[in-house]
Amino acid sequence: MRWCAAGLAVVVLAAAAARVDAQTVGWSIAMKMTRDTGASATAGTTVSREWITPRMLRIEVDHGNAPASMRRNYMLMATDDSTVTMVSPARRTATVTLRPPIHSSVEAISRSVTNTLTDLGPAEPILGHPTRRYRRVSRGSVVESIAGHRCTVRIDATTEYWVAPDVNAGNIATSTLQRMDPEMAEVLTRATATAHDTMPRGTPLREVRRAVIRDGQEHTQTSTRTFEFTELSHGPIPDSVFQIPNGYARYDIRRAAIASSKKIDSLMRAAGERLAARVCAPGG
Numbered sequence: 001m002r003w004c005a006a007g008l009a010v011v012v013l014a015a016a017a018a019r020v021d022a023q024t025v026g027w028s029i030a031m032k033m034t035r036d037t038g039a040s041a042t043a044g045t046t047v048s049r050e051w052i053t054p055r056m057l058r059i060e061v062d063h064g065n066a067p068a069s070m071r072r073n074y075m076l077m078a079t080d081d082s083t084v085t086m087v088s089p090a091r092r093t094a095t096v097t098l099r100p101p102i103h104s105s106v107e108a109i110s111r112s113v114t115n116t117l118t119d120l121g122p123a124e125p126i127l128g129h130p131t132r133r134y135r136r137v138s139r140g141s142v143v144e145s146i147a148g149h150r151c152t153v154r155i156d157a158t159t160e161y162w163v164a165p166d167v168n169a170g171n172i173a174t175s176t177l178q179r180m181d182p183e184m185a186e187v188l189t190r191a192t193a194t195a196h197d198t199m200p201r202g203t204p205l206r207e208v209r210r211a212v213i214r215d216g217q218e219h220t221q222t223s224t225r226t227f228e229f230t231e232l233s234h235g236p237i238p239d240s241v242f243q244i245p246n247g248y249a250r251y252d253i254r255r256a257a258i259a260s261s262k263k264i265d266s267l268m269r270a271a272g273e274r275l276a277a278r279v280c281a282p283g284g
Contacts, residue, residue: 026053
């Protein structure tokens with residue numbers, strides 16, 4: 001009887017260990033993004049961490065100026081489900097909602113953008129990966145429809161990239177997004193088609209973008225955005241990374257999210273003219 005009990009205990013412990021040690025190969029990524037427009041209200045630093053596998057995605061974002069209780073919040077998404085789970089360790093809660101839809105009130109009608117890519121040669125290694133530096137100058141305009149109001153958005157930007165040819169993390173992320181949200185993936189593909197069609201193979205591990213922004217009142221502002229990988233690894237990721245910790249209260253607000261989405265669409269249509277005036281060039 002003692003041997004049976006001992007054998008059962010071994011089986012239980014082995015099963016528990018298997019659950020704890022279960023892993024899936026994927027990408028572990030950390031990124032730092034800064035934005036500076038010369039105005040303190042719009043400047044800031046954002047740090048994000050992502051764990052990406054063929055089936056799951058976890059994103060943590062720290063905006064720096066967010067309350068301490070929100071800085072460790074994270075989001076879980078599955079490729080085979082339309083739900084998003086927002087997890088708050090500070091509040092010990094997990095809120096299940098729906099992915100926000102792409103609002104049809106904003107649509108790009110046409111693009112007339114010229115991109116000039118210059119190869120600046122070999123650059124310093126980043127995270128142990130050799131890189132090559134490129135500069136892309138983008139000039140032109142995009143005609144958009146915002147809630148039925150047609151307008152023109154001007155493009156005037158210079159971006160420098162440090163590209164690691166031996167890393168395809170961007171392709172992994174894009175593939176995951178396509179499985180999770182095909183509509184979002186299609187929108188992003190259309191939005192970046194002319195910007196990235198001449199980019200070399202690989203993943204930009206650092207990006208510095210300087211853009212001249214002109215609003216509907218012809219106010220001009222220069223914005224500098226810096227993006228850089230601070231961690232990048234490919235290997236086993238414990239399944240626990242994508243699980244809600246025990247003891248967390250769970251809330252399901254998917255029905256409310258559907259009603260909220262319809263309300264947002266209605267507000268976007270009502271505010272279309274005002275939004276167009278703010279983001280588009282006059283006379284577009």
